[in-house]
Amino acid sequence: MDTEEAIGSLQRSGPYTFEWTKLHLPRWKTDPLRYEYDTLAAKALERLQAIAKERGFSDDPRKRPDLYQLLAENHARDDDLERFWTQLHAVPDWVDWEQLERGQRFFYRYAAANLMGFALQGFVGENSAASGVVEVLVRTGGFSTRVLLHRLLETFQWLLQVTESLQSIKPGGAGHISTVRIRLLHSSVRQRILKMVKSRPEYFDVETHGVPVNTLDSIHSIATFCCNHMWLQLPRMGVHPTEQEKEDYIALFRYLGYLLATPDEYFVTVDQARATMESMLVHELTVTDTSRVVCFNFIKCLVDLPPFNVSKEFIEAGSRVLNGDELCNQLEMGRPGWVSYACFRGHCWLVSALATAQRLSPTFDQWIIEHWKRLLHSAVIQSGLKGASKFDFKYVPQEGVQVEKEGNGRKGVNYGILSRPVETFYLGVFLFASILAFLACLMATIGLRAIAPYAVQCVSKLVGGR
Numbered sequence: 001m002d003t004e005e006a007i008g009s010l011q012r013s014g015p016y017t018f019e020w021t022k023l024h025l026p027r028w029k030t031d032p033l034r035y036e037y038d039t040l041a042a043k044a045l046e047r048l049q050a051i052a053k054e055r056g057f058s059d060d061p062r063k064r065p066d067l068y069q070l071l072a073e074n075h076a077r078d079d080d081l082e083r084f085w086t087q088l089h090a091v092p093d094w095v096d097w098e099q100l101e102r103g104q105r106f107f108y109r110y111a112a113a114n115l116m117g118f119a120l121q122g123f124v125g126e127n128s129a130a131s132g133v134v135e136v137l138v139r140t141g142g143f144s145t146r147v148l149l150h151r152l153l154e155t156f157q158w159l160l161q162v163t164e165s166l167q168s169i170k171p172g173g174a175g176h177i178s179t180v181r182i183r184l185l186h187s188s189v190r191q192r193i194l195k196m197v198k199s200r201p202e203y204f205d206v207e208t209h210g211v212p213v214n215t216l217d218s219i220h221s222i223a224t225f226c227c228n229h230m231w232l233q234l235p236r237m238g239v240h241p242t243e244q245e246k247e248d249y250i251a252l253f254r255y256l257g258y259l260l261a262t263p264d265e266y267f268v269t270v271d272q273a274r275a276t277m278e279s280m281l282v283h284e285l286t287v288t289d290t291s292r293v294v295c296f297n298f299i300k301c302l303v304d305l306p307p308f309n310v311s312k313e314f315i316e317a318g319s320r321v322l323n324g325d326e327l328c329n330q331l332e333m334g335r336p337g338w339v340s341y342a343c344f345r346g347h348c349w350l351v352s353a354l355a356t357a358q359r360l361s362p363t364f365d366q367w368i369i370e371h372w373k374r375l376l377h378s379a380v381i382q383s384g385l386k387g388a389s390k391f392d393f394k395y396v397p398q399e400g401v402q403v404e405k406e407g408n409g410r411k412g413v414n415y416g417i418l419s420r421p422v423e424t425f426y427l428g429v430f431l432f433a434s435i436l437a438f439l440a441c442l443m444a445t446i447g448l449r450a451i452a453p454y455a456v457q458c459v460s461k462l463v464g465g466r
Helices: 025-033 038-056 067-077 081-087 097-109 111-127 131-142 148-164 174-199 215-228 228-237 243-259 268-282 289-302 313-325 325-330 338-360 362-384 421-465
Strands: 010-013 016-019
Touching: 010 148, 010 268, 025 215, 025 268, 038 067, 038 081, 038 131, 038 174, 067 081, 067 097, 067 174, 081 325, 097 111, 097 148, 097 243, 097 362, 111 131, 111 215, 111 228, 111 313, 111 338, 111 362, 131 174, 131 215, 131 289, 148 243, 148 289, 148 362, 215 228, 215 243, 215 268, 228 243, 228 268, 228 338, 243 268, 268 325, 289 313, 313 325, 313 338, 338 421
Parallel strands: none
Antiparallel strands: 010 016
16 A cells, blocks of 8 residues: 555645645545445446336437436336435435525636636546546547547536526436436446456456446546636636635535535535545546547647637647646647747636626626526537437447547648637737736836935935934
């Protein structure tokens, strides 16, 4: 077993440093969680598959069952299904719906920063470097550049549904139903991989990585969703969430984690949630060759994607700002020039200025929240996915199927002032803010020089008067 971290020792993950405390999770506590998983959903899945088989469903994409629909129709007739249904619809005593509603607003309040953080730190810095997670991801085939965008949009669909409204996450709401579907999907992936391991043990190293989609993976995932914004992403973009915002957003994902069979005691307070996140940074982040494949394909998926047409260099600059050079070097990212860093700094200055303005004006804050909610729901669910996904088992692990580095099949963009609108806009913000800062310094210097003689005279008179 690796040496445990000492209480009071200073730990570092990229540009982020923290002190190890009694709240942090030692390896002897986290390592066994790799071999624990959601047995309640696993039993329910087996019963649902048996019912589906009786009704003539199969693995054929045209004949796959809607597992949630089967669960809703049959839970009262089967003990395993009823236990699963009851757990999903029981609301824990610690749930405060008003607090969860405030947590939902947090996502849209800082949407521009949150989305950038999700992409460049949450995925590149966290998922790509979590060795057990990426080993599952590449075996599903969903991280081929041919389908990766659709898979990412499905993830964002879930995030939008669980933050849309309070009614959406209450039992029976769209966000609640999608969360149940995802829990069943996780069980399906786990079941499929474990079945393949029985006949071909080398397909997935259970001894090293644990059971696929295990309890530790779930804790890590929830921590990434609700904690990384607060300490690893937004502060590095100049946005500093309030203590109330931290409490509310973490409470929201504590409840969502409960629905996904994630032990909620790791998120019971802000301090405990932060310690959980930091423990994952120390124990779980290991760059492997598979990590490099997933990171490479993710970047390829986003580069030159219409209508934003962001460049590889912009993504690399943002990734290096949020994750640090050491991790990005391990992931074999390139080193962009100063223009790309200037563009990303323009983004940071803009979201920081917006956050300040929103705190000064509740009316503006409300407008921003509603604007982003409408925009994202339209762009992701209506336009991107052409309607809400049901999170069915599309990316099935199969022998011989494992994602490798791929191109995106795009021709690229013709360089011009409007060829990369996002970067052009952010560069404009950077230059405008830099000019304003220069003029402010210049005016301050002129002003000081103008009043300096009078200040000297006043001081002389005071000294002489004594």
